[in-house]
Amino acid sequence: QVQLVESGGGLVQAGGSLRLSCAASGRTFSGYTMAWFRQAPGKEREFVGRIIWSLSSTDYADSVKGRFTISRDNAKNTVYLQMNSLKPDDTAVYYCAATAGIYTWRVPNQYTYWGQGTQVTVSS
Numbered sequence: 001q002v003q004l005v006e007s008g009g010g011l012v013q014a015g016g017s018l019r020l021s022c023a024a025s026g027r028t029f030s031g032y033t034m035a036w037f038r039q040a041p042g043k044e045r046e047f048v049g050r051i052i053w054s055l056s057s058t059d060y061a062d063s064v065k066g067r068f069t070i071s072r073d074n075a076k077n078t079v080y081l082q083m084n085s086l087k088p089d090d091t092a093v094y095y096c097a098a099t100a101g102i103y104t105w106r107v108p109n110q111y112t113y114w115g116q117g118t119q120v121t122v123s124s
Contacts, residue, residue, distance in 0.1 A: 002026040002113040009118030020081040022096030030054045038092035047106035086122045093117040
């Protein structure tokens with residue numbers, strides 16, 4: 001059974017940085033696409049970025065491009081979301097998601113597995 005566990009959220013001032021982690025377990029993820037989504041109160045869940053595990057190729061939403069970086073550590077079976085130059089608009093619950101296969105999907109319902117989410121709050 002695939003399990004995704006996020007950690008690393010918290011409260012940070014605008015301009016600060018946080019690194020989120022997504023510990024993945026249950027199988028080998030070399031053939032998976034991993035993604036980060038976020039959901040602010042009253043808003044729909046939105047795509048943040050994704051990484052193809054085997055290729056380490058990444059793709060980002062325009063709103064975070066140049067500020068956020070996704071990476072993965074094979075040995076730890078963990079995906080990271082490094083967030084720099086944070087803005088109050090980045091405040092949301094951040095979710096890790098996974099789906100088998102190599103895809104460019106940015107839509108939440110295309111991802112099969114989800115973590116429980118971690119809260120990120122950016123104060124102005």
